Amino acid sequence: MLVVKDILDNKEKAIAGLKKRNIATAEELINSVIALDTQRKSAISEMENVLAESNQIAKSVGQLMKEGKKDEAEQVKTKAAELRSKSNTLKEDTAVIEEKLQALLYTIPNVPNEIVPDGKTPEENVNIFEHGSIPTLHEGAVPHWDLLKKYKLADFEVGVKITGAGFPVFKRKGAMLNRALINFFLSEAIKAGYEEVIPPLLINEASGYGTGQLPDKEGQMYHCTVDNLFLIPTAEVPITNLYRDEIISADQLPIKNVGYTPCFRREAGSYGKDVRGLNRLHQFDKVEIVQIQHPDKSYETLDNMVEHVKGLLNKLGLPYRILRLCGGDMGFTSALTYDFEVYSAAQQKWLEVSSVSNFETFQANRSKIRFRSGQDKPQLAHTLNGSALALPRILAALLENNQTTDGVNIPEVLQAFTGFNKIS
């Protein structure tokens, strides 16, 4: 959530940023925030004045009692009770205003960075980097879903039986390749200085609010209503929330974490070839990198994270491109996002396999993730995260791009992890 003080300091920037997200009412929204904040301040002032007086009197009651002036004490008590009830009313008024402001702020997305391109649709994302050449496949090459079946790497039907659509069961070398990718991604991240964590796969409401899934986007998460817990849509949620309500010493920054988790997404409203095979699943594996960084260094860190993901794709030998997302396609909480897409040669499609974002203080403000340099006052940190990487689409592209007439070749970097070099 946006920091009100930042809005007050630079109202025009906030409005311009929201306009970039194609929010027609940007100006109204920001003006409402400012108006509510003004109301809030005066309500608090008024309430606290009454409270201060009330506290004064309450103290004097104690004095009078001690001195044995009972009658006087009784009189003062009546006065105090009046003040108290007045302050209670004011307290309620203040709470109403604060809730309004809070609710409004929850509906406002992050202000995009200056370099975020204008645009409304994914077509307007800007391609900033391409690497690798698109392979020419042999005659009769097939999409990955046929390869999965042919080599018995995954079974969608049995997944439907035990759970439902979108929950494939990986088998044999399919399962092993999946696990090899997880280990490869983890070991690369650890080499790059990330500390591994294995977080819970279920999160509570407070965590959902902390990273921005709640309110509003609860529809994308599976909800265990009996316990009011949510299955994580990404490891970003539990890992970032590790630092919720923490004040981190500045010399601990940056905090770098990596975690492998399954991810669960309800993804309502998808259909057709976009969801075919491994393209879109309700449960999938992902290795996520998360950093908590000093505001002055977060964009440098974002670049580092982009470089890290590039390195992974380079090593896997997959052709890919990097998109700078436009204002209309960026996530609610992000200030700047780079998407990575790999080319899946049989489908002849670009598949999103990573999204690397800087959230600046947006999540930190919700989560109260702060740091302190020396004796300074605590200050909101910047949070960043990125997929490094999401598994199923990588698997799809690897299978499709590396297929030959007599099997699928495993990239060299993975062979140490798979223990085999070919699927046939």
Add this chain to the structure above:
RNA sequence: GGAGAAGUGGCAGAGUGGUCGAUUGCAUUAGUCUUGAAAACUAACGUACCGCAAGGUACCGGGGGUUCGAAUCCCUCCUUCUCCGCCA
């Protein structure tokens, strides 16, 4: 799941209705002393909000209540510990 106990500032640990935002110790920071260090001594040292400031307000696990006044009493939820049961 059953029975008990407990949750106070970075940590330890006082405080059972008023002058307590909270004694004290440790840790931390600065200073004195010292050739340097240690020790000792002195001082500072929670967070948020309102206010130009002086200052004020809130917070003793969360929420609610009683009272002129709550860390302290009551209700409720959460968490931790001990014992029993069950169990990977």
